[in-house]
Amino acid sequence: xxxxxxxxxxxxxxxxxxxxxxxxxxxxxxxxxxxxxxxxxxxxxxxxxxxxxxxxxxxxxxxxxxxxxxxxxxxxxxxxxxxxxxxxxxxxxxxxxxxxxxxxxxxxxxxxxxxxxxxxxxxxxxxxxxxxxxxxxxxxxxxxxxxxxxxxxxxxxxxxxxxxxxxxxxxxxxxxxxxxxxxxxxxxxxxxxxxxxxxxxxxxxxxxx
Amino acid sequence: xxxxxxxxxxxxxxxxxxxxxxxxxxxxxxxxxxxxxxxxxxxxxxxxxxxxxxxxxxxxxxxxxxxxxxxxxxxxxxxxxxxxxxxxxxxxxxxxxxxxxxxxxxxxxxx
Numbered sequence: 375x376x377x378x379x380x381x382x383x384x385x386x387x388x389x390x391x392x393x394x395x396x397x398x399x400x401x402x403x404x405x406x407x408x409x410x411x412x413x414x415x416x417x418x419x420x421x422x423x424x425x426x427x428x429x430x431x432x433x434x435x436x437x438x439x440x441x442x443x444x445x446x447x448x449x450x451x452x453x454x455x456x457x458x459x460x461x462x463x464x465x466x467x468x469x470x471x472x473x474x475x476x477x478x479x480x481x482x483x484x485x486x487x488x489x490x491x492x493x494x495x496x497x498x499x500x501x502x503x504x505x506x507x508x509x510x511x512x513x514x515x516x517x518x519x520x521x522x523x524x525x526x527x528x529x530x531x532x533x534x535x536x537x538x539x540x541x542x543x544x545x546x547x548x549x550x551x552x553x554x555x556x557x558x559x560x561x562x563x564x565x566x567x568x569x570x571x572x573x574x575x576x577x578x579x580x581x582x583x
Numbered sequence: 584x585x586x587x588x589x590x591x592x593x594x595x596x597x598x599x600x601x602x603x604x605x606x607x608x609x610x611x612x613x614x615x616x617x618x619x620x621x622x623x624x625x626x627x628x629x630x631x632x633x634x635x636x637x638x639x640x641x642x643x644x645x646x647x648x649x650x651x652x653x654x655x656x657x658x659x660x661x662x663x664x665x666x667x668x669x670x671x672x673x674x675x676x677x678x679x680x681x682x683x684x685x686x687x688x689x690x691x692x693x694x
């Protein structure tokens with residue numbers, strides 16, 4: 375990376391999580407200001423503010439849609455987990471009750487990720503063209519839902535009273551993060567951005583300025 | 584609470600900057616002008632959020648401009664104040680001047 379390149383991770387975050395309808399123009403403006411001498415720290419600050427503001431603006435402008443998106447995600451999650459329980463009885467809904475997590479088997483973990491990805495996909499499919507903020511708010515609701523059990527588990531571990539068979543806190547946190555990432559993958563938020571030859575951009579074959 | 588077709592404080596600042604910039608009003612000069620005139624750091628995300636609200640209220644229109652390499656090949660989005668937006672700014676100015684008039688506490692630079 376040259377010193378004139380914006381931070382790649384920050385740019386990736388903005389490209390995939392920025393919810394503004396004008397996101398390509400926002401990225402262009404940030405790149406232009408960065409190229410006129412702004413720091414990487416400034417760029418990161420702008421990215422964080424832009425992602426948060428654009429998410430809340432979209433949610434505020436589409437409150438009903440956001441409510442439906444969160445409800446859809448949770449209902450599908452409940453239905454699919456019940457369905458899995460029917461066929462595989464030992465898959466008790468540990469993703470809904472993280473304090474009772476006891477089953478970190480490899481294939482079951484994959485099945486869990488697939489379940490979460492499916493919920494993200496359904497939320498995205500039913501909420502176009504606003505799928506990005508709707509998938510993000512659903513994923514946020516999952517993190518909020520998981521926070522109290524994680525807190526209880528971390529307190530128990532700190533006191534040395536972790537229930538027998540329960541996940542260690544690092545594994546519980548990893549599980550929540552990976553399940554959240556599965557929602558985002560299923561919702562298409564990690565898909566590659568459109569090529570630069572779209573309507574509002576050009577291929578960078580011209581001479582550098 | 585603001586009526587849907589009224590201008591908020593930050594929205595008013597953005598519209599005034601758009602009027603000042605004329606045909607060159609896209610994200611970068613808007614932010615720079617706001618920072619220069621207010622002395623505050625302005626987040627570009629907040630400016631775009633205000634511009635989207637203004638567009639929704641019919642006070643502002645936008646059009647895509649030319650893409651440039653220093654912008655990573657992305658196009659500029661130019662914003663223009665509509666006639667309705669100008670009327671609203673004038674009305675807000677009249678309202679504020681009426682409210683200001685006769686406030687001795689605010690004259691002579693005393694708080």
